[in-house]
Amino acid sequence: MPQVPDIGYFLSCEEYAPDQLLEQARLAEEAGFDRLWISDHFHPWTKAQGQSPLVWSMIGAVSQVCDLPVSTAVTCPTIRVHPAIVAQAAATSAVLLGEGRFTLGVGSGEALNEHVHGDPWPEASVRLEMLEEAVEVIRALWTGEVVSHRGRHYTVENARIYTRPETPPDILVSGFGPKAVDLAARIGDGYVTTSPDRELLDRFRSQARHGARTQAGYKVAWAPTRDEGIDAAHRIWPNAGLPGELAQVLPTVEHFEQASTLVTREATAGSIAAGPDAADHVEAFQPFLEAGFDEVYVANMGPHYADMIRAYGREVLPQLRRTAS
Numbered sequence: 001m002p003q004v005p006d007i008g009y010f011l012s013c014e015e016y017a018p019d020q021l022l023e024q025a026r027l028a029e030e031a032g033f034d035r036l037w038i039s040d041h042f043h044p045w046t047k048a049q050g051q052s053p054l055v056w057s058m059i060g061a062v063s064q065v066c067d068l069p070v071s072t073a074v075t076c077p078t079i080r081v082h083p084a085i086v087a088q089a090a091a092t093s094a095v096l097l098g099e100g101r102f103t104l105g106v107g108s109g110e111a112l113n114e115h116v117h118g119d120p121w122p123e124a125s126v127r128l129e130m131l132e133e134a135v136e137v138i139r140a141l142w143t144g145e146v147v148s149h150r151g152r153h154y155t156v157e158n159a160r161i162y163t164r165p166e167t168p169p170d171i172l173v174s175g176f177g178p179k180a181v182d183l184a185a186r187i188g189d190g191y192v193t194t195s196p197d198r199e200l201l202d203r204f205r206s207q208a209r210h211g212a213r214t215q216a217g218y219k220v221a222w223a224p225t226r227d228e229g230i231d232a233a234h235r236i237w238p239n240a241g242l243p244g245e246l247a248q249v250l251p252t253v254e255h256f257e258q259a260s261t262l263v264t265r266e267a268t269a270g271s272i273a274a275g276p277d278a279a280d281h282v283e284a285f286q287p288f289l290e291a292g293f294d295e296v297y298v299a300n301m302g303p304h305y306a307d308m309i310r311a312y313g314r315e316v317l318p319q320l321r322r323t324a325s
Contacts (some may be wrong), residue, residue: 031313072118076109107174222308229274
């Protein structure tokens with residue numbers, strides 16, 4: 001029987017306003033979730049999602065309303081925000097949350113969020129190269145030493161971070177293809193994904209250091225009825241059904257909405273757990289459990305997040321923990 005992973009709640013900054021995210025964090029702790037994920041976006045994916053608060057402000061606020069560990073899922077430290085600033089923001093977040101309760105999840109980003117300064121959007125191999133150098137800069141700054149760095153992509157001059165935790169946070173690297181997974185194994189303290197792809201997970205573990213952490217996340221649509229949940233997911237998150245690299249290269253919310261018209265309601269219905277049946281939500285978790293992730297995070301889509309979190313606390317989390325024990 002697979003060992004039960006930590007089960008976390010995923011705070012979707014694209015869909016919920018700051019006060020709603022703080023309410024979710026409090027409710028998640030009360031319901032018995034182990035951890036929190038929080039997304040880092042400049043834009044939502046669609047206008048129906050409608051939000052995008054600054055992640056660093058949200059982490060600071062979350063640190064004041066609950067004691068759960070928090071991971072960014074994920075921050076892109078390469079174009080929109082210089083890695084030196086990400087290093088400072090992450091160090092402050094780690095201090096606010098408390099020793100060992102912050103994880104910096106990083107990835108190579110999407111044009112939707114990273115093009116806002118007007119910078120060109122590099123091809124995938126260059127983005128991974130930039131990510132590797134950015135992680136090098138962040139780790140150097142977390143030593144507390146004065147750092148000067150002149151690399152291919154970044155320059156840092158006489159920079160020192162004074163407010164930082166005693167132990168540097170783990171850095172987990174997102175990967176959805178073999179090259180990104182190999183990079184995660186080489187430079188990361190762990191691996192982040194949104195797919196229960198056992199092949200990529202095994203590829204990471206075959207190369208990573210012993211004890212490297214693995215995280216995965218997915219979305220459900222709790223609602224009074226299954227049809228209402230499907231409708232909410234299809235209206236708010238149709239972009240979740242887009243294939244391939246579209247999520248990395250489309251530059252605007254309008255482009256995502258245009259592409260998402262190709263995603264049918266039937267496709268949405270076939271890919272999510274929707275409605276109030278706890279058995280459906282337990283079943284949706286099983287591929288991540290069977291793949292063997294260390295941490296699995298679940299987000300809600302739609303307005304019934306409080307009902308979802310409380311129902312998970314009463315029914316879903318106990319079933320999951322019994323199933324895997």
